[in-house]
Amino acid sequence: MTASPSSLITLRQLPVDQAPWPLLLLADPDGGQVLRYLAQSRVLALEGEERVLGVVVITPREAGVAEITNLAVDESCQGRGLGRRLLLAAIEQSRDAGVQRLTIATGNSSLAQLSLYQRVGFRIVGVEPDYFVRHYPEPIFENGIQCRDQILLALDLQP
Known part of the structure; x- marks a missing residue:
């Protein structure tokens, strides 16, 4: 059995001006906050079913440090491991870029996110x-x- 093209999910870097705002606002409901970091960030998207299913935004901070400033999966696609896949892609790309520490922040009420981040190694x-x-x-x-x-959570990328 082969997968149909519509069932394939691919990771792609998007230009900032093509960032999927509905998803960005799902993770951060304040558009002003998103605008403050988006211009200097890298946007990675998981695409499938002829649309963007999830997005992760990586923003450089001080030397050797980057922050995942946004991570969101379309509500209809949650629970399929896409958030984990995006998070792992962000970790891999950050490590490949020489980032030594990757940080992420979330709210005290974001229980699923806190669990996911810790399961992949964030402390x-x-x-x-x-x-x-x-x-x-x-x-x-x-x-x-x-x-x-x-x-606030962090993951050290370099041994």
Whole structure:
């Protein structure tokens, strides 16, 4: 049995001006925040079914450090391992680019994301209390929990 072309999922770097805004806003509902990092970032997308299924954005920070500033999978495609695939691609491309440390931040209420990040090797390195209360105009709720605190995680890429 062979896979039909529509069932194939490919990873591709997108020009920033082709970034899939509906997905970016799924991960970060504040478009202003997204605009602040998008221009200097690398955008990787998983494409299949004739559309973008998921996206990860990698933003350079200080020397040797990059941050995954956005990671989102279309809601209809969640639970298929696409987020993990995007995360692993970001790790591999960052390592190949000589990045020594990759960071990612998420909310205290993002339980599935926290689990995924730790399963691929990220470690919690800090908490910024009330980050989402201070930086977002509307309260955010996930899993019945108010998203208040930012959880900071990091993965060392070089031995």
